[in-house]
Amino acid sequence: MYNRATGTSSGAQGAVSVNIPAENADKTLPDVVPDKGSALWNRVHLGTDSLSMENFHPFKSQAGLLTRAAREVGRVLAERRARRVMFIAVLNVLCTLVLFVWCRTTRSMALLAYTYLTVFDILCLVTCLVSIWVSIQKPTPAFSFGYERFEVLAVFTSTTLAQLAQLFVVKESIERLLHHHDVHTGRLLVGTAFGFAVHFVSTYFVSNKAFQHVSEASSSSWLQEHVADMSRSLCSVVPGLSSLLLPRINPLPLIAVAGALALFITDMLIEINNYFRADTFAAISIAIMTIGTMFPMSVYSGRILLQTTPSHIIGQLDKCLREASTLDGVLEFRNEHFWTVSFGTLAGSLHVRIRRDANEQMVLAHVSNRLSNLVTVLTIHIFKDDWTRASLSASSYAASRQPYTSTPAKTGLDPAVPTVNPFQPLPPLHAPNLSTITPIGSPTVPSLHQPASRLYGSGTTVPSHVALGPAGNPGGRIPLRTYQPTNLFGASDGTGQKSTTEFVHR
Incomplete structure (x- = not known):
């Protein structure tokens, strides 16, 4: 029993010292209002502890199989x-x-x-x-x-x-x-x-x-x-x-x-x-x-x-499913499964796909009404036709597409060597303008030793197949082929004739 004057609480099972100051007793106790019948309520008002009234057995053994069987037999009898x-x-x-x-x-x-x-x-x-x-x-x-x-x-x-x-x-x-x-x-x-x-x-x-x-x-x-x-x-x-x-x-x-x-x-x-x-x-x-x-x-x-479907029920189930599929809002049935739980008790489950604007409760009520005469325990899962159409622009499609090759990419390649993308379109080919071609030997033909910027323009990379002149500058003519005079057996005859190189103007 709690004593406000002394700030202690004593019960039948023993004294419990709370040590609450007398001046704070009125302020402390109203903050906690225990439920009637709880352990704290019994301790304060009745002086008893409901938790100590029962023995706690952490390793209490469960009832054996024979004991449970005897209890069930007694319930049956x-x-x-x-x-x-x-x-x-x-x-x-x-x-x-x-x-x-x-x-x-x-x-x-x-x-x-x-x-x-x-x-x-x-x-x-x-x-x-x-x-x-x-x-x-x-x-x-x-x-x-x-x-x-x-x-x-x-x-x-x-x-x-x-x-x-x-x-x-x-x-x-x-x-x-x-x-x-x-x-x-x-x-x-x-x-x-x-x-x-x-x-x-x-x-x-x-x-x-x-x-x-x-x-x-x-x-x-x-x-x-x-x-x-x-x-x-x-x-x-x-x-x-x-x-x-x-x-x-x-x-x-x-x-x-x-x-x-x-x-x-x-x-x-x-x-x-x-x-x-x-x-x-x-x-x-x-x-x-x-x-x-x-x-x-x-x-x-x-x-x-074995949870099989009775043969005499299959025809009736098909008929009920066809009738239920004609309901307003029903698109299709998926994962239909019906089996016999016990004698005269048939269970089933199915998924129903409906339109986005259809009422789920209405469809659920109609489908359950159609199948309730045959299926006693029925589980229906309804989901709406929730789909989105992906609209990709040409730019986003090109940016998101990655080249796929049959061989894996190799690391450690020279960055100066250009990589070939098989999916990259080739630049358009333009036919040359024959009216602007100047014969060789004309005064307007540029010299072979002129700078490459005058031949290809400033900022243009010189092709690797252009022959280099004596001064190290690329020439203005492209070598078509280079041959060395040989004898009948394909070896050089050593006559000292100079090799001949033909050039064609680009």
């Missing part, structure tokens, strides 16, 4: 539907263990292949729990689109593991064809009925939106296509079954019915003819039907994980 799914999943696990025991006692590979369907049901229930967990999560900076892709990953994992299990069954069945094994049929039909009931409870008593969407959106399996023909014929006789059998049957109950039928035929063949290989062929048939049913689901979920 707080939902009523999640508790129902969990109860059915536990019941399914117990039934699956019983079926595995019966597979061992009967030594039936067909019953083992059928039991793997109940294992797949457990994975489906786990996927349903993941869907509930995703629905209560919110987007984070690390997962800006949310956690819906975990749901897709769960479906892909479940279908892939089911196919791998059936491949194991095919491998074991091929080995049994080479080695004879007896099959005990005491619990074969009982196990078939028990597994069929467990599969139907897991399929119809739980609303699994992930697998419902995949079974409807993925392509039909070969088993569905063959059954669809029989379903149309049956519905033409009994129209009341159209809602159940058309347009196509759910693949999960279909594979359960087909597997149960194969086990029933196997039991009859073993009981009547002791044909034990029928169990092996039934196991291979159940495995092939399961793989053929799961493969389209794996392909569909795998394409979503």
Whole structure:
């Protein structure tokens, strides 16, 4: 508590000496007005320090993976539907263990292949729990689109593991064809009925939106296509079954019915003819039907994980983009990219170039309205057509242009040697005036020994090819060629004849 008389402040955690003079206490304290509830306010008015009420742990360990997983499971089980799914999943696990025991006692590979369907049901229930967990999560900076892709990953994992299990069954069945094994049929039909009931409870008593969407959106399996023909014929006789059998049957109950039928035929063949290989062929048939049913689901979920555009959406997207491109002010679309985030959720981004006088908000509203029916998460970047035309005059262009040669410039050249610019235009050539030429020997012809300034004018550089006179001055005649008389073999004959030089007047 602060004491104005003594200039000290004391609290419950200890005394804090401020050392404020009494005459300046009234001047000093009103300058700082702490917020109510802050550390300074608590120290002055309540005599406590909020900072000292909590322990500071600089090396506090974070919660482990198991702790966080347990916390998330608790949040999921707080939902009523999640508790129902969990109860059915536990019941399914117990039934699956019983079926595995019966597979061992009967030594039936067909019953083992059928039991793997109940294992797949457990994975489906786990996927349903993941869907509930995703629905209560919110987007984070690390997962800006949310956690819906975990749901897709769960479906892909479940279908892939089911196919791998059936491949194991095919491998074991091929080995049994080479080695004879007896099959005990005491619990074969009982196990078939028990597994069929467990599969139907897991399929119809739980609303699994992930697998419902995949079974409807993925392509039909070969088993569905063959059954669809029989379903149309049956519905033409009994129209009341159209809602159940058309347009196509759910693949999960279909594979359960087909597997149960194969086990029933196997039991009859073993009981009547002791044909034990029928169990092996039934196991291979159940495995092939399961793989053929799961493969389209794996392909569909795998394409979503690869962020591809659905094939049935491409035509509609092109139509919407063509309609949006006809809006007033829109010039073009760039960098269009659309992909599937999760089941039924399509994301996209594009750049829109508009005119300089167009309204960005108006164009943004129109483009978003056109694509909002298909694209759930849409990002649009609008930029105006901002361009300038460079107008260069002839003088600025000539001044800015630099000569470019194929060979680099060499340093250390003689500055007296003129450099050649290949881009510099040559001076115009003027034809000589023949009427002003004076014959040689005329009195008006300048002497060869006259100064060069009289021949070329003052300030004119004397060409290097002009011959020098005896006095060192350039002559007025240009040597055309100089030759020395030689003999037949091209050597000088040494006759002492003087060399002759011809000159022509410039």
